[in-house]
Amino acid sequence: MxxxxxVQSRADQGKHNNRRLRRAGSIPAVLYGHGLQNxxxxxxxxxxxxxxxxxxxxxxxxxxxxxxxxxxELQWDTWGTHIxxxxxxxxxxxxxxxxxxxxxxxxxxxxxxxxxxxxxxxHEVEIACPASLIPEKLAVNINHLAxxxxxxxxxxxxxxxxxxxxxxxxxVLVECVxxxxxxxxxxxxxxxxxxxxxxxxxxxxxxxx
Numbered sequence: 001m002x003x004x005x006x007v008q009s010r011a012d013q014g015k016h017n018n019r020r021l022r023r024a025g026s027i028p029a030v031l032y033g034h035g036l037q038n039x040x041x042x043x044x045x046x047x048x049x050x051x052x053x054x055x056x057x058x059x060x061x062x063x064x065x066x067x068x069x070x071x072x073e074l075q076w077d078t079w080g081t082h083i084x085x086x087x088x089x090x091x092x093x094x095x096x097x098x099x100x101x102x103x104x105x106x107x108x109x110x111x112x113x114x115x116x117x118x119x120x121x122x123h124e125v126e127i128a129c130p131a132s133l134i135p136e137k138l139a140v141n142i143n144h145l146a147x148x149x150x151x152x153x154x155x156x157x158x159x160x161x162x163x164x165x166x167x168x169x170x171x172v173l174v175e176c177v178x179x180x181x182x183x184x185x186x187x188x189x190x191x192x193x194x195x196x197x198x199x200x201x202x203x204x205x206x207x208x209x
Contacts, residue, residue, distance in 0.1 A: 007061050022084065027086055052074070109142040110146050115147070116147040117179045
């Protein structure tokens with residue numbers, strides 16, 4: 001079920017008005033798509049932030065408009081800590097959308113008990129998926145990952161009706177590798193023979209006699 005977000009109409013636009021809106025605890029937004037007119041909106045910052053933190057991308061807008069929408073794009077401030085603008089696109093729950101979903105490892109690999117180290121090469125995957133089935137994350141079970149074994153991207157389970165959008169499905173998603181030992185400091189260098197104090201002087205004396 002889509003998360004509900006209350007929105008208000010936003011008549012005043014421009015940087016000055018947008019800054020004033022943010023100071024009041026709201027974020028400027030725009031709704032577009034399906035060949036209909038673009039609508040300028042405002043959404044409460046805390047509600048939108050909670051939706052993003054929850055992983056929701058499909059939302060049900062209520063208030064100034066009442067329709068399903070997809071969070072298409074977020075604009076962040078310079079420090080990447082606060083959302084400053086959001087783009088919503090009109091969408092139906094059965095419409096196919098392309099979205100990036102984080103990949104999470106679950107379980108404990110037997111290879112770690114054998115001295116191995118888990119290396120995750122892919123942390124996010126783009127999938128095509130019905131809007132109503134967008135997962136918050138994709139889980140990879142590593143309970144059977146032994147030392148030197150790999151799990152390929154093609155083994156990643158996605159929701160029914162979803163498809164992984166990747167050029168190489170045989171790419172390594174995660175593996176358990178033997179840790180590389182760092183050479184000891186000075187290893188590989190020829191060990192210098194200790195110089196015996198006075199040996200050189202005795203040699204020189206022997207040559208003169």
